[in-house]
Amino acid sequence: MADLLIDAKGLHTYYGASHILRGVNFSVARGETIGLMGRNGMGKSTLLKSIMGLVKPRSGSVSITGKDMTGGAPHEISRRGIAYVPEGRGIFGNLSVVENLKMAARAGTRGQKDWTYERVLETFPRLTERLNHGGQQLSGGEQQMLTIGRALMTNPDVLVLDEATEGLAPLIAKEIWRICALIRQSGISSVIVDKNWKHVTQVTDRNIILVKGEVVFAGSSADLVAQPELLAQHLSL
Numbered sequence: 001m002a003d004l005l006i007d008a009k010g011l012h013t014y015y016g017a018s019h020i021l022r023g024v025n026f027s028v029a030r031g032e033t034i035g036l037m038g039r040n041g042m043g044k045s046t047l048l049k050s051i052m053g054l055v056k057p058r059s060g061s062v063s064i065t066g067k068d069m070t071g072g073a074p075h076e077i078s079r080r081g082i083a084y085v086p087e088g089r090g091i092f093g094n095l096s097v098v099e100n101l102k103m104a105a106r107a108g109t110r111g112q113k114d115w116t117y118e119r120v121l122e123t124f125p126r127l128t129e130r131l132n133h134g135g136q137q138l139s140g141g142e143q144q145m146l147t148i149g150r151a152l153m154t155n156p157d158v159l160v161l162d163e164a165t166e167g168l169a170p171l172i173a174k175e176i177w178r179i180c181a182l183i184r185q186s187g188i189s190s191v192i193v194d195k196n197w198k199h200v201t202q203v204t205d206r207n208i209i210l211v212k213g214e215v216v217f218a219g220s221s222a223d224l225v226a227q228p229e230l231l232a233q234h235l236s237l
Contacts, residue, residue, distance in 0.1 A: 004027050004028070004063070004066070005028050005029065005030055005064070005065055005081065005082075005157050006026070006027060006028040006051060006062075006063070006064060006082070006191075007027045007063040008024065008026040008027065008050070008060065008061070009025050009060055009061050010025065010061065011024040011025075011026070011057045011059075012049045012060055012063075013046050013047075013055055013056075013058060013191050013213075014227075015055075019213065020046045020157040020214060021043050021047060021050060021091055021213045022212070022213040023060070023202075024043070024047055024060075024213065024214070024215055025209070025215065026051070026208065026215075028189050029159065029190055030036070030189060030205065032132065032189050032205050032209065033189065033192065033203060033204045033205050034190070034191045034192070034204060034206050035197075035201060035204040035206070035208070036191055036193045037193070037194075037195075037197060037200065037208065037210070037234075037235060038095055038210035039111060039234070039235065039236055042213065044193050045162055045214040046049050047210065048160055048162055048191070050056070052074055052078070052082065053069070053073055053077045056070075056071040057070065057071070058095050058130065064080045064081075064082060065157070071100055077195075078154070079109075080156070080160045080170060081108060081109040081156050082160060083151035083154050083156035083158065083159050083160065084160045085148055085151050085159065085160065085161045085162060086163075087193075087228060089143050089146075089147040089160040091135040091138075091143050091147055091150070093134060093135040094130065095134065096132050096135075097127055097130050097131050097132070097138070097146055098131050098132065100150050101117060101120060101127075101146070101153055102117060103150075103156050104150045105117065106153070106154055106155065106158065107155055108157065112155050113155060114155060114186065115153060115155050119155065120152055120153060121149075122180070123179060123182060124146075124148075124149050126141075126145060127145055127149060140167055141168050141172030144164075144168065144176060145175070145176070152188075156188060158189040158190065159183060159191070160191045161164035161190060161191065161193065162193045163193055164177075165177070165194055173196075177199050180192060181202075189217055190203075190204075195235075197235055202221075204221050205220065205221065206219065209224075209230075209234050209235070216234060217234070220234050
């Protein structure tokens with residue numbers, strides 16, 4: 001594919017003696033939305049951390065917008081247009097909603113300023129009611145909205161969203177999926193990790209399933225939905 005924003009090849013990542021990723025290939029093209037699936041402990045978060053520079057692969061390579069960034073520092077990878085929403089959210093609890101958002105504001109890698117403070121609040125109207133609340137005063141769903149909004153304030157080329165709706169009430173989860181669809185429509189590439197394959201496949205172009213650190217499926221959302229036996233086998237459905 002032309003214009004690959006993320007191109008990871010042959011990743012082998014360990015935690016101590018534990019071999020987590022076993023030769024994983026993973027790519028994201030401009031404008032593409034990817035679903036990353038698998039049961040707990042299969043290597044999804046490790047793959048994202050290996051790409052983001054939070055964990056250094058023992059072998060393999062990670063290219064970001066055409067530049068080798070294998071083992072690069074997270075802030076260097078972020079500066080190349082990759083925004084990361086981690087599991088656990090990572091908001092600044094002692095800062096207000098306004099401060100959390102405005103501290104992240106910057107133009108994107110191509111000088112784009114599509115996601116302004118005003119646009120983020122328009123996308124997340126619930127945050128407008130909480131502007132002066134500290135991060136620790138927000139509900140889990142509001143924190144997730146704030147984390148995604150903060151990531152969008154960097155005007156990224158790729159938004160990486162780990163456990164998009166984990167632990168959220170159904171109504172809040174529905175709102176997060178609406179926002180994922182909006183982000184896709186805006187042209188930003190996304191990588192989405194979530195256990196709800198039905199919702200994931202509604203907003204993704206391609207999907208990857210990991211089992212014990214290896215890719216067992218890589219294909220379109222339509223191809224995946226058409227294989228219920230594969231979903232049952234690898235996603236415990």
